[in-house]
Amino acid sequence: MQWWNDFLSWLSSDDGWRIISGAVIPFLAILIAGIVAASIGRGSAKRVIALSDREVKASAVTALISAARKAAVWNTLPAPEQQHIDHLIGDADIRLRLLPVPGTALAADWASHEIIGMKRNAVSFSFQAEQSLLVFRDRLIEWQGRPSRAKRLFKNDLDSWAYDSSLSEQELVHQQQAWAAAQVAKTGPIDTVSAAAVAAPVVAATPPAAKFAQSRFARPAAVPVAESQLAVEKTQPAEPEAPTPTIEPAVVEAEPTAQIPVDPATPEPTTVDSTESEAADHGAAHDADHDVVEHEVVEPEFLEPERSDHLEEIVVHEHEDELPELVEPAPEEPRDVSDASVFAPNDEHRHDDDNHDHHDQEHHQHN
Template sequence: MQWWNDLVDWTQSDAGWRIISGAIIPFIAIVVAGIVGAVIGRGVTRRLVAQRDHETRASAVTALIQAGQDAAKWHSQSAAAKEHAAHLASEADVMVRLLPISGAGLAADWATHQLAEMRTNSVSYSYAADQTFSEYRDRLVLWLHKPGKGKRLFTTDLQRWRYDDQGPDPLVVEQQKWAEEQVTATTHEAPEHAASLPVGGATTALPAFGTSPAAPAEKAAN
């Protein structure tokens, strides 16, 4: 107890107070200021990093949405426009896959499937393609703002598609044939893209307009 009394007497003395006010208090103030500055700096850094990640992801999502707009009107584009759109879609796919964000690969795989579906549905002159594009755009925007929820939805869709091995929709095939007939009646030439129809990321061979599936076999027989 005596040491405590001696300490109190020392702090109340002129020499003790000079040391406390000239050294101890400034030291404590510097330490506290350093801690507060570190906490503030850490928070600012986190916000900057989060903002940068959001901007990068937004840029990638915007590129995918632009690719979706091109896919929704795929059937009405020229060969050069299709080539350019396919190049932009490929760049957007790579951009998304390189994002250091959980679910980026799933988002790219999901977008690839949906782009192929929109290109297929574009033969119906925009209704089915526009309907798919609306869902495509909304899902990507959801992933932009809520990556966790978007990732779960992407996973669910990809698993469902993995076990859903269906051939081309007969209605879509008939719509494509009708569209090709309109182009042929107008230009008197078969459209260049009549040979194939992308379905779900694959290509389904179709006979060119004016021929039947049995034509190659008959020619070989002759």
């Protein structure tokens, strides 16, 4: 008890009272004020959140109720409007499932089932659709006010619908089995033996060499045939092929021309015999045909003149007209181009004038 007496004596002193009034009392006041402010802020935040949740729930429920009202008169809507209402129903269902309140999944399942029933009853039972719409509206408004009662409002209906659907599915399965048994008893068992698969003839891929030969000699594409036909063709002797006509070059005798001197150091040009080139081409074609036969590819009989790489030249000499021999002109004498020769009278003209005067004189004398 001594320490308590000491504490009381310290509080009654001036130093103790100064500390309490200057530090302890302000601290307690600040602490209490903070607690009160936090509680007030929490309450206001809760009210704001609750208000926003209520608005969101109200908008989702309103969208579902408006969609259900359209579903109650489904048979009177045109096709474009029905598609638009289906789109709105899907959006309202998603908004309802995303609400941060308990029981949204149960409410969404129950609402979708009820809307489907309204569409079905709207075709012939308009009164039933109107009654379903009223029940739908009251249940959703009640759930929106008290979301914790979702199980009480929707769970029982969902369980009963699931049980009914299972019973209907089982009954449908039993009916299908009974119908199948009746068909088997009436017509007998059905043979399920499948026909033997007919193997398609397999044609081996043409090697690159054969492809090159075909493209070079322009042969038609090979046609696959049955194996039996190949066997018959192999046993029968091949018919001799008709001789291929050859074109002989036309030879025209050329006129003898002057021989050109040949330089002994220049090598003579070598000529390629056309028969050798034809034999090489015939051998290449025979090898290509042999490769095609080995790969079980039958080509249609098609005779075509062989093409030789050697191009035969036909030389035609045209007879040119004989031209007269050219006569070399005689060299001209140099002329005098001096001044005296240019300005002097011509000697020939002078001689002609003299002869003319002489003939005139003789003619006068004779007369």
